[in-house]
Amino acid sequence: MALAFSIYDVSAEFVMDVAKAVASSPHPLNKQDLRESFSRSGGYISNAISQCLQLGLVVQDGDYVSSEKYRDLIKRSERSQLHLPFREALQRYPPFLLYTDFISKGYSSGESANMTRGIFRIQSSREIVEKSLRSWGIYAQLIERGKSGKLSIPDAEQGLPSEYVERLLKALRADLQARIFIIETMSQQAFAYVTSKGIGIDDLSDALVNYETDSKTSANKAFQNFEHFLFKLGEDIGGNMSSLNGIMQYADEIRSKKGMLNNQLHLCHGLGGLRNMAHHDPDKETGKPWNFTPQGAIISALIVPTVIRNLYLYWAEKKQEF
Numbered sequence: 001m002a003l004a005f006s007i008y009d010v011s012a013e014f015v016m017d018v019a020k021a022v023a024s025s026p027h028p029l030n031k032q033d034l035r036e037s038f039s040r041s042g043g044y045i046s047n048a049i050s051q052c053l054q055l056g057l058v059v060q061d062g063d064y065v066s067s068e069k070y071r072d073l074i075k076r077s078e079r080s081q082l083h084l085p086f087r088e089a090l091q092r093y094p095p096f097l098l099y100t101d102f103i104s105k106g107y108s109s110g111e112s113a114n115m116t117r118g119i120f121r122i123q124s125s126r127e128i129v130e131k132s133l134r135s136w137g138i139y140a141q142l143i144e145r146g147k148s149g150k151l152s153i154p155d156a157e158q159g160l161p162s163e164y165v166e167r168l169l170k171a172l173r174a175d176l177q178a179r180i181f182i183i184e185t186m187s188q189q190a191f192a193y194v195t196s197k198g199i200g201i202d203d204l205s206d207a208l209v210n211y212e213t214d215s216k217t218s219a220n221k222a223f224q225n226f227e228h229f230l231f232k233l234g235e236d237i238g239g240n241m242s243s244l245n246g247i248m249q250y251a252d253e254i255r256s257k258k259g260m261l262n263n264q265l266h267l268c269h270g271l272g273g274l275r276n277m278a279h280h281d282p283d284k285e286t287g288k289p290w291n292f293t294p295q296g297a298i299i300s301a302l303i304v305p306t307v308i309r310n311l312y313l314y315w316a317e318k319k320q321e322f
Contacts, residue, residue, distance in 0.1 A: 005095050005120050006054060008047035009128045012139035014040070016074075016082040018048045019057040019066070023074040028063035055089040084172075087140035091176045092202065094195040095120050099133045100142065100153065100176075101183045109134045109151050119192045142176065153180075178205040186305040190312040197232040199225065207301035215297035216278055216290075222304040223247070223275035229308050230254065230268070233315065247272035259315055267307055274300060 021037050022029055029037075035045055052058035057074070059067050066074060073085045090096050095116050102112035113130035116122070122129055134151065137143030144154045153176075182204050183191045194201070203221035211218045230250040234241040237259035244253055251268035254260050260268070278300070281289040292300075306322070313319040 005122055006050065007095065007122055007124045007129050007132050008051045008054075009124075009132060010044060010047040010051055012083070012086055012136045014038075014044070015048050015051050015055070015057070016086050018045070019052050019070070019074055019085070020077075020079075020082060022052070022058050022064050023066035023071050028061070028065045030063045034064070055086075055093055057085070057089050083140050086136070087142060087172055090136055090140050091142060091172065091179065092200075094191070095122065095129075096133055096137065097179055097183060098188060098191065100137065101180050101188065103143070103151050104153050104180055119188065120195075174209050175205055178208040181208065182305050185302070185309065187309045187313065189316065190305075190309050193312055193316070194229055194232075194308065197229075199228050199232065201225070204301065204305060207297070207304075211297035211301055212294045215294050216292035218297045219274065219292050219300035220278040222300045223271060223278055226271055226304045226308065227275065230311075233259065233311065237315065247275050260311060261314065261320070264307075264311060264314065267310070271303065271307060 017038065018034060021034065025033075031046070031049065034049060035042055038045055040048075049058070049064065052064075053060060056067050057070055058064050070085045070089060073088070074082070077084060091100075098119060099112045099116045102115055103109065107115070110126075110130050113133050114126055116133070117124070117126060117129045124132075134143065137151075138145060142153065143151050145151055179201060182201050186194075186201075191201070203225045207218040207222040227247050227250065230247060231241050234244075234250050234254045234257075237254055237257045239250075239253040239257050239259075241250060241253060244250055248269050251260070251265055251272065255262070255265045277283075277290040278292060283290060310322050313321055
């Protein structure tokens with residue numbers, strides 16, 4: 001089943017008020033508990049809860065509890081700093097990432113929102129999608145509005161007090177830049193496809209950001225992402241993927257269904273060898289592990305989205321493009 005996204009007409013500030021209440025509670029909260037907590041309409045509170053769920057700030061297991069990923073940061077943050085956990089969640093949200101990617105390429109907010117709405121088949125009105133994505137980005141300090149009204153992606157934030165906040169912002173800036181670069185390398189079409197299949201780009205962005213400090217893990221994450229993509233692509237092509245294992249076997253099955261060309265099969269086998277070097281220790285021939293250099297790791301992080309783009313565009317549009 002394709003992953004569906006919904007965008008609600010609710011302010012980022014109130015989304016974080018709800019997330020703060022849930023994170024601060026010693027027990028799970030239900031919808032009535034949250035209605036008692038705020039002097040807002042029931043519909044508006046429901047919209048905020050739904051957006052918290054969409055962004056992964058809150059999870060539902062019967063009642064609502066804070067996401068483990070964001071709970072501590074939300075609890076630590078003062079109200080004036082709640083844009084930080086919101087920012088971290090927002091820049092992992094595929095509709096906002098695609099919207100931001102279009103803005104970074106010179107499209108207006110309305111044009112970017114409309115294309116995002118169409119690509120992800122979001123049911124909310126054009127006005128709500130544009131207003132929400134724009135206002136959320138500005139609140140999160142991911143987007144700036146110039147004097148002319150044109151939106152842009154700022155290079156840096158100023159005036160935030162603590163060293164912890166500065167370190168967090170530096171990491172978030174690098175992560176957003178990596179995600180936008182991955183979308184550009186992968187293509188918007190392939191990004192929409194992998195997102196619809198429930199494949200995130202977290203591992204690819206981590207691989208790009210951390211290739212120097214943790215080279216082998218970064219390479220492994222990139223190839224793990226590619227393996228997941230091949231499995232899903234193979235399913236769509238009609239392959240019997242559940243009986244197979246690993247990049248090379250998945251690629252052979254896709255090739256047998258005429259889902260890729262022979263040169264693409266060679267590419268996939270090469271990536272399968274790299275995946276084995278990054279993931280399986282020791283090497284069967286030498287009994288020793290492979291050492292991954294930063295150069296090897298960055299090549300791995302770059303070639304995976306490139307080959308995903310190559311395979312997807314051939315399957316979907318019969319384009320031979322690398």
